Amino acid sequence: MIIARTTKVVGASLASLTTLLYALPALAQSATSAATAAAPAAAAPAAPAINSGDTAWMLTSVALVLMMTIPGLGLFYAGMVRKKNVLATVMQSFAITCVVTLLWFIIGYSIAFTNDDPANPGKFIGSFAHFLLNGINVNSINGLAPTIPEYVFSMFQMTFAIITPALICGAFAERMKFSAMIIFMSLWLLFVYAPIAHWVWGGGFLGGLGVLDFAGGTVVHINAGVAGLVCALVLGRRKGFGTVNMAPHNLVLSFIGASLLWVGWFGFNAGSAVASNALAGAAMMNTQVATAAAALAWMFAEWLVVKKPSVLGIISGAVAGLVAVTPASGFVNPTGAFIIGIVAGVVCYYAAAHLKKMFGYDDSLDAFGVHGIGGIIGALLTGVFADAAINPLGANHSIITQLEGVVVTIVWTAVVTWVILMVTKMLVGLRASEAEEEEGLDITQHGESVAE
Amino acid sequence: MIIARTTKVVGASLASLTTLLYALPALAQSATSAATAAAPAAAAPAAPAINSGDTAWMLTSVALVLMMTIPGLGLFYAGMVRKKNVLATVMQSFAITCVVTLLWFIIGYSIAFTNDDPANPGKFIGSFAHFLLNGINVNSINGLAPTIPEYVFSMFQMTFAIITPALICGAFAERMKFSAMIIFMSLWLLFVYAPIAHWVWGGGFLGGLGVLDFAGGTVVHINAGVAGLVCALVLGRRKGFGTVNMAPHNLVLSFIGASLLWVGWFGFNAGSAVASNALAGAAMMNTQVATAAAALAWMFAEWLVVKKPSVLGIISGAVAGLVAVTPASGFVNPTGAFIIGIVAGVVCYYAAAHLKKMFGYDDSLDAFGVHGIGGIIGALLTGVFADAAINPLGANHSIITQLEGVVVTIVWTAVVTWVILMVTKMLVGLRASEAEEEEGLDITQHGESVAE
Amino acid sequence: MIIARTTKVVGASLASLTTLLYALPALAQSATSAATAAAPAAAAPAAPAINSGDTAWMLTSVALVLMMTIPGLGLFYAGMVRKKNVLATVMQSFAITCVVTLLWFIIGYSIAFTNDDPANPGKFIGSFAHFLLNGINVNSINGLAPTIPEYVFSMFQMTFAIITPALICGAFAERMKFSAMIIFMSLWLLFVYAPIAHWVWGGGFLGGLGVLDFAGGTVVHINAGVAGLVCALVLGRRKGFGTVNMAPHNLVLSFIGASLLWVGWFGFNAGSAVASNALAGAAMMNTQVATAAAALAWMFAEWLVVKKPSVLGIISGAVAGLVAVTPASGFVNPTGAFIIGIVAGVVCYYAAAHLKKMFGYDDSLDAFGVHGIGGIIGALLTGVFADAAINPLGANHSIITQLEGVVVTIVWTAVVTWVILMVTKMLVGLRASEAEEEEGLDITQHGESVAE
Amino acid sequence: MKLVVAIIKPSRLEEVRQALNSLDVHGMTVTEVKGYGRQKGHSEIYRGTEYAVHFLPKLKIEIAVEDALSDRVITAIREAAQTGRIGDGKIFVFDLEHVTRIRTGETGAAAL
Amino acid sequence: MKLVVAIIKPSRLEEVRQALNSLDVHGMTVTEVKGYGRQKGHSEIYRGTEYAVHFLPKLKIEIAVEDALSDRVITAIREAAQTGRIGDGKIFVFDLEHVTRIRTGETGAAAL
Amino acid sequence: MKLVVAIIKPSRLEEVRQALNSLDVHGMTVTEVKGYGRQKGHSEIYRGTEYAVHFLPKLKIEIAVEDALSDRVITAIREAAQTGRIGDGKIFVFDLEHVTRIRTGETGAAAL
Numbered sequence A, B, C: 001m002i003i004a005r006t007t008k009v010v011g012a013s014l015a016s017l018t019t020l021l022y023a024l025p026a027l028a029q030s031a032t033s034a035a036t037a038a039a040p041a042a043a044a045p046a047a048p049a050i051n052s053g054d055t056a057w058m059l060t061s062v063a064l065v066l067m068m069t070i071p072g073l074g075l076f077y078a079g080m081v082r083k084k085n086v087l088a089t090v091m092q093s094f095a096i097t098c099v100v101t102l103l104w105f106i107i108g109y110s111i112a113f114t115n116d117d118p119a120n121p122g123k124f125i126g127s128f129a130h131f132l133l134n135g136i137n138v139n140s141i142n143g144l145a146p147t148i149p150e151y152v153f154s155m156f157q158m159t160f161a162i163i164t165p166a167l168i169c170g171a172f173a174e175r176m177k178f179s180a181m182i183i184f185m186s187l188w189l190l191f192v193y194a195p196i197a198h199w200v201w202g203g204g205f206l207g208g209l210g211v212l213d214f215a216g217g218t219v220v221h222i223n224a225g226v227a228g229l230v231c232a233l234v235l236g237r238r239k240g241f242g243t244v245n246m247a248p249h250n251l252v253l254s255f256i257g258a259s260l261l262w263v264g265w266f267g268f269n270a271g272s273a274v275a276s277n278a279l280a281g282a283a284m285m286n287t288q289v290a291t292a293a294a295a296l297a298w299m300f301a302e303w304l305v306v307k308k309p310s311v312l313g314i315i316s317g318a319v320a321g322l323v324a325v326t327p328a329s330g331f332v333n334p335t336g337a338f339i340i341g342i343v344a345g346v347v348c349y350y351a352a353a354h355l356k357k358m359f360g361y362d363d364s365l366d367a368f369g370v371h372g373i374g375g376i377i378g379a380l381l382t383g384v385f386a387d388a389a390i391n392p393l394g395a396n397h398s399i400i401t402q403l404e405g406v407v408v409t410i411v412w413t414a415v416v417t418w419v420i421l422m423v424t425k426m427l428v429g430l431r432a433s434e435a436e437e438e439e440g441l442d443i444t445q446h447g448e449s450v451a452e
Numbered sequence D, E, F: 001m002k003l004v005v006a007i008i009k010p011s012r013l014e015e016v017r018q019a020l021n022s023l024d025v026h027g028m029t030v031t032e033v034k035g036y037g038r039q040k041g042h043s044e045i046y047r048g049t050e051y052a053v054h055f056l057p058k059l060k061i062e063i064a065v066e067d068a069l070s071d072r073v074i075t076a077i078r079e080a081a082q083t084g085r086i087g088d089g090k091i092f093v094f095d096l097e098h099v100t101r102i103r104t105g106e107t108g109a110a111a112l
């Protein structure tokens, strides 16, 4: 049954690709006509009033989540590449931050988080009416976040839209052309991220089905992880993969990155309460416990297998834990988070260290192994461990519904990512030349190098 | 007319130098007698009450803005110098943080932000009564920030006083004596920063004229940028300038720095709402949009001109955008911010890459090219794009008034900076010896070096 | 008299070791029977209600204090070791973060901050009832922090429990086995940190006596500093100490670390107001002033003695100031903080640069010299400078009472640390082999290295 | 004995090491160097200021061998290090008067 | 052929490169080294502990040249690298038995 | 003159420097190198992928000396650098045809 139901849902969502492609040029056009009889997503609050405490925490969360991408993720990845690619790697995080900011401001937020008729939100995409944030002002409030100004909500969601594509970069590190990356990421944001964010959080059909995703297990991590896998497969392995020494050149950078990811993730998860309250507190505690559990699980697993606990291991485990607890953070209790963490630590270690080798693809920095696998673990286990005492919205949790959310996301992102890669390849090509790859992307793409 | 009026204002402000020099020794003396008939700057609130949400955001903003200087700015600059000067460069940011903290506590805050008679604030300088924060306690509230404790307001303003002189260091990097720097910065804080902060924000004549400066376009950036230019001219070029390779030694450090500047700038701009509300949200959104626009504008301009987009380019553009949007952030709407960003990105690129060469001065890390020019762009365009729907205080915006603010600031800072440099030169000399410069400031000024 | 009274107290606290050892296995058992007639620690609030502004600031403080340890402290220490030990050093901070998180979640919080009968709290240890945070939910509030959710309070305290053991690592840098470190730190958290936190803050006998410790002078810094000294003495000096060049390999890392410590410390000290109010503001101002004063005091002292002001000097001074103002931050006024800072800067410089040489122990990164000595200075001077106008709880300040707190803490931590070291030595040994030490801990403990 | 010194492209080290191993040469010393020659460098532009980078990363490999072996070592290196593109590097040979193994004090061929 | 090896101050590299270029010598290999000699090092003090730094940064330049050119190369380097202050460095000359260009297999002077 | 070149373990530099000082040899040039030989390297494993590290950090010390001194220098280095464990390194000696001191132009033994 689940398969049948899922197939239907997947079919519908693929259909929405056409809708989306058609709707985009006509920016002012209402797309909600395509979404008849959609369930009302979020109840409109009676008398919304800005709460200064909630707003304070959300302003802070914006800063924290932006810090996750720059410098956090940039450093996390930069430490793992070879020295000749370190600047190109931080460049990716920084450039994506800039590009997504503008796209989000121009139309992304409108598509993902607004609806022409909030009482009857678009099943597949939101509205195109808020082009350039048109119509949003200092008095606006989005019904999804009734106690904070809409500018703050839109900024908060922007930081999620920034980090998601940036995560993908781990999969094609050390070989993608910079121009190709810019084009790919722009299209990906509009055709993959924005719709999926709408489906789950913006009033779309997945949220309607009851898929639980507190802070982005499907929208952010499975999405980015699977897109990364497709990129790794389409681009192919790095030159010399398997023979040349590709050891991380400076894990101190990765340590800084992982630490800032951890700290910033409080904004991500506890911020997803969109309020300064006990639910935010629970999400924070869950995040902390799952992360520590996963970090130690990975470390001890590695210690057992290869006889040494490593810095790369413990920080990778921490990120795996952060990923896995993301969808669960506002639904489970700390004991649930603890178990999710341990599972994520062990399974992601296995995925990064063994699965990859088995299949032979070069997901260079394990975007799929950590974010894809970790996201799936978290999404499914949210269906197992959701505790109504923490969050009444989790009362009807079901691993089947969660699975549907996962499958729909995977299918959509896999297919559309592939299409976008093909388009990009036609436009500018995907990979740096062999000679450029050997000389390093720092010099060849950006004309710069790190001295020492 | 504008010239006549400006000249008058400039004359008046130069006159205040005398006042200031005279008043300083007599700390308890009221200086407001010099400021007759000044317009009441900020309406005294009826019944001020601490708001815990506003306070939470301002406490956070203090942390964010301090992080901009240490480690943010320190790293941004340190990555751009040669390796032999990296420690000396971070030392400047750190030492300035300490020195300004004490000066602010001793008398700076009192001069800039307090008035003997708040209803009739000093036109040119504030009060000397709060020496050592005398008279300020846990119940104090400054009328300029009526919903937060005065300790928090004073701390917030302190972080601005810290970063402004630290910005100047970019202009004389790799050659100034450490002792000279300490003396110069101390005098500069008291005789340049504190008065200008008072003129614009503390109840002084520029705020009274209607000059709009939400978060420090004139007070912070034009001020620091012009002071930097004067320093670059007075100190002269680095030994070997134009022949020796002076390429940035490690742009990973600059990437971290620029990222933390960006993140911290939310405290700077959104914090300048001095409340946790929709205006803070608008300032945050404006900051984000302008920064991304400027970063990409610089990057694409460079890509066009020299055929490669660079890490240094995109991060420089981001900082230019942050600078330019600073005065505007709480007055314009996001579309205005977008335009400001693009202009700042392109013009500052031109200034740093071409203007400097044309004139031949060695503003080593482009303190003037980015902060001076970017600040002027932002200050003027605030007069163009201010939108009363965002902030009613911007209703009477005028590019002429803005220009007056800019000119006054430039004249005062240029003249007084020059005087202070001469005084410092007499006391201890300004530059390290040629041999020291060649061996590097790390060893010669601080007796330390970075190994690897 | 003070000696007699102190001896009694120390005796009692040593007795509690037995209690603790006995009570631990029986997790559910009430330990408060041992604590008859204890004075009620914190008055139970009449009708506790969550305040969103207070909560926002405390959520932020959690992020700030976590950032102090990772990446802050990790980098601060990592920059000071030789390059072959840099990864092992950051590994210590990261692994401790993970281990303590789990221990705190499992039982640490329960022991330290909960009591079976809150009206009659345990003199020596708290309750074992909240094993795995049992019984704590989204509606819980701890009487010690009546305006924020208990999850947030527990998270906040967790970050303190994380950084305290991490500080100790400075004393045994570059030579301890990783497995030994994990075991040692786990036991230390349960048998040293948790009880002392209970004594001072959780309702135990030291708080009852009137010992003032706003944010952890005794609990965190003296505790870690003295434990570090014991570690340094028991482990012995590094191979080649005194002959081999052991200069810090990259003080840029230490600069980043010190800066993040400073920024994060706002969460530590101002966060210890457990509210978003003027007391938090005062604590922030005090922190800033004392830190700057100590940094400059150390720098000028060094400039005088060895003729050069150094980066390591100024950042060490800053940390000394942060440490010393910690217990005082919510009790003294800024002038008091200023004096505390100057004393701490000069005395800690003397301790690190001269005292250590005199006695010949190898407290490698001066965990004792900075945290032990700085903590003692701060704890004692809190008894001198506490100002009831800042905090009425400080009205009955007494340097004698403070001294009692200091002595009790020193004795307990010295004795129990020594016992735990012996146990750990029996289990796995304490030091890496000579050959491992020479090759470096990065390769030998973790199988990794930094390239460049 | 001879000291064979080769300047090669960094990416060829592994091939050279293996080629020498098949000749039963199991000792060498490697240094990171910068080379200047026919191979063009590149230029880097920072905020409009151009710096010419004339020197390119190379590796210097030094191998002490018995006289008899030196020709075979040269050939082996040449084949392993050759890419056919400008900048492949040079091989230099010097006379080596004397070798001592520090550990044992052995000298001459026995010290290799 | 000869191998001319010069230990110079890092700041003189560019001058030396240009001086060699004017002799039509367009190849060399450069290594970052540390030198010890008459030139005094300095000491660094970290928290009261003093470490003497005996070794100073220098560059080693190696140039293979035909015998006839070696004297002119020495003179050119000497003039370009001289500052007159202690620590200017040394020039060593070795006999170079054999040279091969890896790319083409050319040997002797043709390989330079 | 001779050029004595020693490959040693990094931790022995200070001992070697002092030993040479007692012979009144006050000049040398040191290079960080990587060595390959009998001494086994190690392997590093990153997320399950193993990289063999064949090359170990060593220091190369070069000392130009008068012919007469070279034996004593060799002995001094050998004694100071020896730990008795595999990987202690080698000492090579080359004939040095010519030396110039850049600062003064002195040549031969006077240039050392």
Ligand SMILES: Nc1ncnc2c1ncn2[C@@H]1O[C@H](COP(=O)(O)OP(=O)(O)O)[C@@H](O)[C@H]1O
Pocket (backbone or CB within 6 Å): D007, D034, D035, D036, D037, D038, D039, D056, D058, D085, D086, D087, D088, D089, D090, E026, E027, E028, E029, E030, E062, E063, E064, E065, E101, E102, E103, E112
């Ligand atoms: N005369 C020389 N002396 C020493 N090293 C040289 C000399 N000429 C070239 N080299 C070294 O050989 C490398 C390759 O030389 P190059 O002329 O670029 O290419 P090719 O060897 O293919 O002719 C240079 O980078 C340099 O390190």
Ligand SMILES: Nc1ncnc2c1ncn2[C@@H]1O[C@H](COP(=O)(O)OP(=O)(O)O)[C@@H](O)[C@H]1O
Pocket (backbone or CB within 6 Å): E007, E034, E035, E036, E037, E038, E039, E040, E056, E058, E085, E086, E087, E088, E089, E090, F026, F027, F028, F029, F030, F062, F063, F064, F065, F101, F102, F103, F112
């Ligand atoms: N005997 C030597 N063998 C090898 N290198 C030497 C020798 N003496 C000096 N050098 C190198 O030459 C450099 C300069 O030598 P130094 O004695 O300091 O100054 P100068 O060359 O002006 O006499 C040293 O730093 C070292 O690298």
Ligand SMILES: Nc1ncnc2c1ncn2[C@@H]1O[C@H](COP(=O)(O)OP(=O)(O)O)[C@@H](O)[C@H]1O
Pocket (backbone or CB within 6 Å): D026, D027, D028, D029, D030, D062, D063, D064, D065, D101, D102, D103, D112, F007, F034, F035, F036, F037, F038, F039, F040, F056, F058, F085, F086, F087, F088, F089, F090
């Ligand atoms: N044939 C060789 N040519 C050049 N250098 C060598 C040679 N053999 C060894 N070395 C250098 O000497 C070092 C020590 O050699 P190794 O064989 O490991 O130990 P040992 O010297 O104790 O026999 C190596 O790391 C390498 O740098």
